[in-house]
Amino acid sequence: MNSLNQVCLRNTDTDQSWTLEAYESIGGYSAWRKILKEKTDPNLIIEQIKKSGLRGRGGAGFATGLKWSFVDRDNPTQKYLVCNSDEGEPGTCKDTLILTLNPHQLIEGIAICAYVMGATKAYNYLRGEFILHYKRCEAAIKEATEKNLLGADCLGSGVDIEIFNVLGAGSYIVGEETAMLESLEGKRGMPRYKPPFPAMHGLYGKPTTINNTETLASVPVILEKGADWFAELGTERSGGTKIFCISGHVNKPGVFEVPLGTPFKDLLEMAGGIRQGRKLKAVIPGGTSMKLINANDSLDMKMDYSDIASKGSALGSGGVIIMDDSTCMVQALCHMMRFYEEESCGQCTPCREGSGWVYGILKDMLAGKAKPGDVDELYRVAKNIEGRTICAFGEAISWPVTSFVDLFREEFEFIVANNGKSMVESKLPGANHLAFGWPAYEQRDKL
Amino acid sequence: MSQIINEKMAKEIDKWVAKFPSDKKKSAVLMALRIVQDEYKWLKKEHVQAVADYLDVPNTEVGEVLTFYSLYQQKPVGNHTVKVCTSLSCCLNGAYSVLGYVENELGIKCGQTTKDGQITLQEAECIAACADAPAMIIDDKDFYRRVTPEKVKEIISNIKDGDRP
């Protein structure tokens, strides 16, 4: 499997991979040094990024080169770059690896992007629990600054770049880009209305670009090895590689950086297949905010933006959650919705009220207190949130609920008709509470 | 210097203030609260006031931050927090068995603090360790992955003995 880990995770098996020495030994900072030496025209870099097909790895998949062209570099005001290292989408555990194992590549990517924006200051916003990650990133910035790869007049080029690592304090919604800007300003993480867009009116009202950790960490390799090399790794509208985090009911859960377009089946195989020889039931391909895909549709799915979209879902953050046939879909959804109810920032009525309502109906279903018609009610409430909120959190409630009901309506109807008894439970002992708990775990570890 | 924010804490907070533009001290509110909480374990009204005074930010605005972010403890907690992730990937791998096991080990229910004031048990939402489910986090910074009953036992006795790394 030589196509594994070629971009963001390219050095993760080297010793002390997070040090400057280790990073430079694999060619690290060569792209940045070249830019500083040649004073490369930022437009040429944007062209390269466009050509590479790189799309945002934070969830929305927006074309990175295009995003970079939105900020007016010639505007003399202070401009900012923000790196979104808030990794919080359930099922996603990839940026955590970049931050701990390959921080210099991220720092190099941030420096390059800041240069293109004409931004002299960049913030790397890490979620509040990432203390080790923070220390690694701080150490990386210190090392790079000592070599004048960062700081004032980098390598005598006249380019100034300062990067600051900052920590959050526990909030999923802060992962949304405008909420992150609010948080950086020392406020609650309430998403902002758009327009105005951050490219015009971002951090402290200044032009700002926001990119995900994986997006920015891909940039140095693209410039080192060429846009074509990167593009050709992937498929037509999905250039390069993507880190997928395979979790749930598999034998060997793990994080794999593979070319976009890799068949889902191959990925499943890398993760050791479905645990205990059970059957695949459904897949959430891109973190819990994305729509559910049933087993049949997943088996011929290719892991790229277009193919997953053609199955009615989205690649999202790359958090692939696998559920086997022991999973009660009502319980799974209820767990997911507890999260969204908890994390709704409460700003928009459809989301604030809807998330509580949805969670309430699901709890009633499990407790045997649901009424006939509640499945339709659940669906209606969820559907009504879609498109009616400031940020995409509304869809993150609406999409899972409607897709779960669309694919497994009979399970929802059954639990309502049978006073909380799960259809799955009735067939498979121990499926209750989604937990095979320890036994499954111990068996898995022996593999 | 207020009595609440001592010199050491002030120095820490100043490091964060320095990361932001000089007229944007408010940006340091999140970390200032965290630093104060690290010292006092949970945040009372007077702590909020101390942060507000120190950073010259209205008290109500610091209060808004306090109530918004989940890492801040607004009620008394033990010297250490143990949080078990109960988001989907962990649930699919027995997070509730883990939680039940920890409850048994500590002799408390989720949300409670042990009698000796050492440990508070709480649930966490996805802590970005999903491929290593089930996962726990201690003191909002130390990750424990692929936990098993044996591991839980060890982790807890380490906290109790106070020799946790």
Ligand SMILES: Cc1cc2nc3c(=O)[nH]c(=O)nc-3n(C[C@H](O)[C@H](O)[C@H](O)COP(=O)(O)O)c2cc1C
């Ligand atoms: C509710 C919500 C949560 C989000 N969480 C994250 C996150 O944890 N990390 C992230 O990079 N992007 C997250 N995003 C996406 C960001 O808003 C933004 O699109 C992204 O950081 C842009 O970077 P990219 O273009 O490089 O992907 C979230 C979006 C929403 C609506």
Ligand code: FES
């Ligand atoms: S679901 Fe538990 S760490 Fe992500």
